[in-house]
Amino acid sequence: MANLTVLGALRGALTRQKALSPVGGTWRNAWRIISEPFAGAWQKNAEEKRGDLLTYPTLYACIYRISSDIGKLPFRLMQLQPSGVWSETSSSAYSPVLRKPNGYQTANQFRESWMLSKLIQGNTYVLKRRDNRGVVVDLYVLDPQRVLPMVSDAGYVYYQLQTDALNSLPADYPADQLVVPASEIIHDRCMTVHHPLVGVPPLAAAYWPALKNMKIMRSATDFFTNNAQPGGILSGPAGMTEADADKLKAYWNENFTGPNAGRVAVIGADVKFTSFAMKSIDAQMIEQMKYSDEQICQPFGMPPFKVGIGTIPAALSVDGLNQLYYADALQPHIEHMEALLDDGLKIDRPLGVELNLEPLLRMDEGKRAEVATKLVGGGVETPNEGRSRFNRPPLEGGDTVYMQQQDIPLEQARLNTIKRIEAPADPDPDADAEEIRAFMNTQKAITAMKKAMGAAHDL
Template identity: 45%
Template sequence: MAERILLPALTGALFPTARKAASLSPVSSNRGWWSILESFAGAWQRNVEVKADSVLSYHAVFACQTLIASDIAKLRVKLVQFDDQSKVWSEIKNSAYSPVLRKPNDFQNRIQFFENWVLSKLQTGNAYVLKSRDNRNVVTGLYVLNPRLVTPLVADDGSVFYQLQADNLVGLEQSVTVPASEIIHDRFNCFFHPLVGLSPIFANGLAATQGLAIQENSTGFFQGGSTTPGILTAPGAIADETAKRLKEHWEANYTGKNAGKVAVLGDGLRFESMSVKAVDAQLIEQLKWSAEVVCSTYHVPPYKIGIGQMPTYNNVQALNTEYYSQCLQVLIEAIELCLDEGLATGDTLGTEFDVENLLRMDSVTQMEVLDKAKSIMTPDEQRKKLDLPPVAGGDVVYRQQQDFSLAALAKRDARDDPFAKASPSAEPAAPSANDNLAEAARLALAEITKGLA
């Protein structure tokens, strides 16, 4: 593994001499940062516990988190520069920023890095990224830290620091405290403290726990041969030995693998089920409801993870635009801003995710849009949208001849009769250069003819 230089975090210059580490106080995690203590008031007394690790195994939570993370990670990050003349942002390459955006660190590629970033933010509400610098103080590596090994600290003067526990994967052999300038802290849902993000699990944990309980109950039901527990009742009193013998006989012959066999009862014995039937408990409706609650906390349309039906209208771009605007956009722009500030790109440079593939239209709609844009886009720009190379004469915008500028129309309308034909000029037109040459040749020929005579 290549040597990593962390400046100034690991050089010993962490604090001014007048500042003591004791003046730093950890930020209180409050409720819902690392673990969810109570999903609702009184849950602890009723033994209703929401475990974050268990919640992650619920299919709706897993599907929403992996969908969001993979959709963002697959987008290419562009380094763009603002042009003062054209007033547009254009993609460029820069030796100080492009390498780290293309390959953030030595054990993750770009997709793995951003997927790790987004999953950390969705699961804990916080994503901590440690910067690695070279001797020029240029950021050459970015490492997503385990959020459970990071503690924000606030000094008496309001300065922010981060205490990092040892993590060999990112090159931290011991616990260190680094200033905020060495950490990119992406957080959201800061309900209790500006430095403490809150995961959507805080809101969907109870629904996910309910869904897991339904699945476990259903699994146990089918593992038991689709039979429900119950009681054997007799019309009169029976001895304890007889009750024990009947119970053992019933369990040995009519439960588990023997479930479904025909039981012959005598002496007025009857079997009565004690469990609520799946139909009576509305099992499928409850399971669907819990999954929809999870989707709502992540702002993911349920049909994206296979919950409910697909919208009836056939417009792929409209569906993707809705998903982008209500779910992905704030996460994408937060990462862009964190990268701009973390890499110190300045006012004229910045990072931007290429969302073109995410919002891609169907082929028919795409061709219709490009055809309508021919008066504002060059043919080469249109061909670029289709991954086609430029062609000769394709770098100019074409318009039809009947289009006139507003200035020309204003001059026309300024006349007394805008629609009257222009009258010929009363003054003769000035001779052109060709006319002057013809007149000079005529005079020279006349002189020659006069001399011969």
């Protein structure tokens, strides 16, 4: 059975190290804590929770779009050939864990979980599980709130883990001693503002605009719950006692608010109702929310049109839009994941892990056919390589690059050294002359015969 390395000899390893110190200070958890905006806010249902914030549509869409798009890019083990070309290969040491990272997740779910942890928490911790040979056979994405990076006095990095049955961490091991070295953890992190081992997620930068829009939506919900009737002031005649005012207020709240809002009220004694709350259109709610939505997209590198905000740029084609989204929102995460897997699995050249971008940048059928035709016609690909793009079987003779016969080397064209192709010399010129004389005699005979026939006709 596969087991975690270093855990069995962990006690001895730690005794040789000096004290371990947690890193990151108070910032590591500071951004996650959303305090009450005022005393007693939780009693009035006015507190803000990170879980509620993630349900805001634009923020949810940014996180889901990036994580799901990277999740659908398959891992490929590539090998550098002597010709300098990378080609897909397989290995008994690396291919199984790339195809099935652990027992409860597919490769797609593993990549999505990796990215969700990074985008929401700022850090992704992946625990390696090895077999008796020391080969990594499982990869587990850990809960970042249950992992604490630590640094020894000698400068070595360790990670303190809390027990987790899902990831097979031993429950009977003391929590304060369950420490593994950096060699057993793949640590991906966002921008490290305060410490090289602590990443700050884009969610931290998108917090305030998302919170503002959440409050606008909550206010709008309360407004329309009241049948779109704003609050106001009941004013009575001068000299009204406080007891009469309280009775009037209770009467109004009972009969003309909530589900009874909009009913006709008939009250004497010169009582008037004056609205004081602005309607949503007066507060320019749509413009405010659109501006905040664009601010939410900025930390993620997300083009707003990808989450339904604004209009699609008219100057860019569909391929250009996909390239813009890939370069701004996905490429840094993809490059980090590839490099970390190479390092974490100890994959050295000529091998390397690559995420296949074909599912992401897949073109329509007509565009794919046009590109394949140009690549084959230009000598970049063989016909069989072009057919493989459409899942077509190879053909006999299709592994050769074909070029047109009139194409010449550029060097010959520049130096004007193209050899003239001349007709081969006739091996027997006398025979050709004899054939020409015979042909001419035949033509003369035919001409004389025509003249004789014409004279006979005249007689």
